[in-house]
Every structure is written in structure tokens, then in C-alpha cells.
Amino acid sequence: MAHQTGISLPVPQQSRYLYYSLNVGAQASELMAALEPIVDGEAVVLGLGKAFVDLLGATRIKVQDAPVYSNAGIAIGAAPFALWIWLRGSDRGDLAHLTLQIQEALGDHAVLEDLIDGFCYQKGKDLTGYIDGTENPEGDEIQRVGFDAIGGSCVAVQKWVHDLGYFTSLSPQEQDAKIGRHKHNNEEFDAPKSAHVIRAAQETYSPEANLLRRSMPWADFSGEGLVFVAFAKEFYAFDAILKRMIGLEDGITDALFTFSRPLTTSFFWCPPMRKGKPDFGVLRGK
Numbered sequence: 227m228a229h230q231t232g233i234s235l236p237v238p239q240q241s242r243y244l245y246y247s248l249n250v251g252a253q254a255s256e257l258m259a260a261l262e263p264i265v266d267g268e269a270v271v272l273g274l275g276k277a278f279v280d281l282l283g284a285t286r287i288k289v290q291d292a293p294v295y296s297n298a299g300i301a302i303g304a305a306p307f308a309l310w311i312w313l314r315g316s317d318r319g320d321l322a323h324l325t326l327q328i329q330e331a332l333g334d335h336a337v338l339e340d341l342i343d344g345f346c347y348q349k350g351k352d353l354t355g356y357i358d359g360t361e362n363p364e365g366d367e368i369q370r371v372g373f374d375a376i377g378g379s380c381v382a383v384q385k386w387v388h389d390l391g392y393f394t395s396l397s398p399q400e401q402d403a404k405i406g407r408h409k410h411n412n413e414e415f416d417a418p419k420s421a422h423v424i425r426a427a428q429e430t431y432s433p434e435a436n437l438l439r440r441s442m443p444w445a446d447f448s449g450e451g452l453v454f455v456a457f458a459k460e461f462y463a464f465d466a467i468l469k470r471m472i473g474l475e476d477g478i479t480d481a482l483f484t485f486s487r488p489l490t491t492s493f494f495w496c497p498p499m500r501k502g503k504p505d506f507g508v509l510r511g512k
């Protein structure tokens with residue numbers, strides 16, 4: 227089965243994330259017909275939320291809503307959107323025009339609830355200046371980690387808001403201790419248990435919690451941060467890591483939370499492609 231190649235490719239220069247809910251009276255058949263010519267899986271990646279999958283009457287694929295977690299003063303909500311469309315390109319103008327086409331095609335069936343523009347910073351760094359994605363799978367591992375048996379992929383998306391004023395006020399050593407890598411050479415060191423890469427170390431979970439991360443920074447009038455985007459064959463890895471990050475396992479919270487916070491979590495399932503179109507048939511076992 228062909229997967230959506232935009233997921234396995236490196237992040238583009240520019241991204242736009244569109245989040246839709248269903249309008250009253252939305253028809254599954256008309257939504258699928260509208261999405262088929264738009265979603266090529268590479269420049270336009272599609273994720274389906276539980277509401278859309280339920281509307282289709284899908285029996286074979288179950289998509290769950292994202293969990294709500296809170297601990298130690300950290301509260302992470304869930305935003306259950308019906309559709310997530312990830313536009314990937316190099317020119318923001320092209321993504322703006324594509325957005326208009328998509329809006330027109332979806333018509334009254336879906337309501338655009340949120341739009342986030344993401345960008346590539348210094349060839350793949352988070353705005354804190356740390357390279358993001360070093361421990362991502364490569365080569366054949368991408369298929370194994372990122373996709374299920376039919377070429378679908380479960381994606382968790384979180385918009386994080388950073389306090390960069392605070393973060394940049396810290397010394398280089400203090401910053402490195404929060405991430406668990408040296409910013410100047412990207413090397414790991416004997417970091418505190420709260421350091422992000424110690425909390426998230428994929429091989430320390432049982433079973434291993436492997437993710438294919440494709441996050442990108444965002445910045446607008448409201449602030450700046452990271453659109454965290456992680457694909458996997460199931461939601462287990464994201465869920466396990468997030469729980470440990472907020473201290474639900476051993477009471478130690480991830481140092482990321484001292485300078486950043488996720489607004490909400492959304493879960494989607496990205497269908498495989500068939501003859502250049504999203505394969506909605508697999509949802510009903512066709």
C-alpha cells in the first residue's frame with residue numbers, strides 16, 4: 227500500500243496546517259469527492275479525525291480522540307477536529323492559493339477552525355536553537371515506525387507556545403540541561419532526569435516508543451513556538467512519552483514545561499493512497 231509521501235519526506239521550507247470541523251448536515255460522500263482531487267499525499271497530506279471517520283461509518287479503522295492529561299500544574303487539553311490538512315511547499319503564496327482552493331472545494335461541508343503557518347528554521351531547528359529530529363528513523367525504519375500495515379499513519383499534533391524571553395535569559399549550560407543535548411554540537415551528555423531527551427528516550431519504553439517527528443516552528447502576533455507533529459503506526463508511542471513527560475510515571479516532569487506549554491492535542495489517522503488519491507475505501511474494509 228502506498229503511504230502519503232509527504233509524511234516520510236523531510237520537512238519542507240513552509241507548511242500550513244488547516245483544522246476543520248464538520249458543518250451541520252455534512253455529507254461523507256461529498257466530502258470524500260471534494261478531498262480526492264486535492265489530496266496528493268505529498269504537497270497536501272490529509273489526516274482524518276474521529277468525527278469524520280464516524281461520519282463515514284468506518285468499521286475497519288478506529289480513530290480515537292486525543293486524551294486529556296493533567297499533573298503537577300500542567301494541563302493538556304484535547305481538540306477533536308474532523309480533518310487536518312497539512313500543506314507542504316516552499317512558497318507561502320502558493321500555500322495561500324491552495325488554501326483558497328481547498329476552502330472552495332470543501333464548501334459548506336466543513337468549517338475551517340484553525341490555521342497555523344509553520345516554517346523551517348535554520349535547516350530544522352526549534353526556535354530555541356536546538357536541532358529537532360536527530361533521533362528520527364531513517365531509510366527502511368521510516369516505514370516501520372511511521373506507518374501501519376496498510377500504509378496509514380496515526381499523527382499527534384500539538385501547538386506549543388514557548389517563553390523564549392525566559393529561555394534565552396538562561397546560561398548555555400542551563401539551556402542544555404533542559405534539552406539534554408549541547409546546543410553548540412548537538413551531542414548528548416549526562417543530563418538530569420528531567421532533561422527532555424532523557425524523558426523521551428524511545429528505547430527506554432517497553433515496548434519501544436518510536437516516533438517519526440515532523441515538527442516545525444510557528445510565529446505570529448500571539449507568540450511563537452513549535453507545531454509538534456509526530457507520526458507512528460499507532461498512538462501508543464506518543465501517549466506513553468507524553469505521560470512520562472508530564473510526570474505521571476515517576477513524578478518527574480519534563481524540563482520543556484519550564485519554558486513551553488502545549489495548547490491542545492489532536493489525533494488524526496492519515497489514510498494510504500491508491501491511484502494518486504486518498505484511499506477512503508480501506509476505512510470500510512474495501
Ligand code: HEM
Binds near residue numbers: 356358426429465486
Ligand atoms: C516544545 C516541544 C518540543 C520541543 C522543542 C522538542 C525538542 C526536541 C529536541 C531538541 C530533541 C533532541 C533531538 C532529537 O532527537 O530530535 C527532541 C527529542 C525527542 N523528542 Fe521532543 N520536543 C518537544 C516535544 C516533544 C513531545 C510532545 C514528544 C512526544 C510526546 C517528543 C518526543 C521526542 C522524542 C521521542 C525524541 C527523541 C528522544 C530519543 O530517543 O533520543 N518531543 N525533542
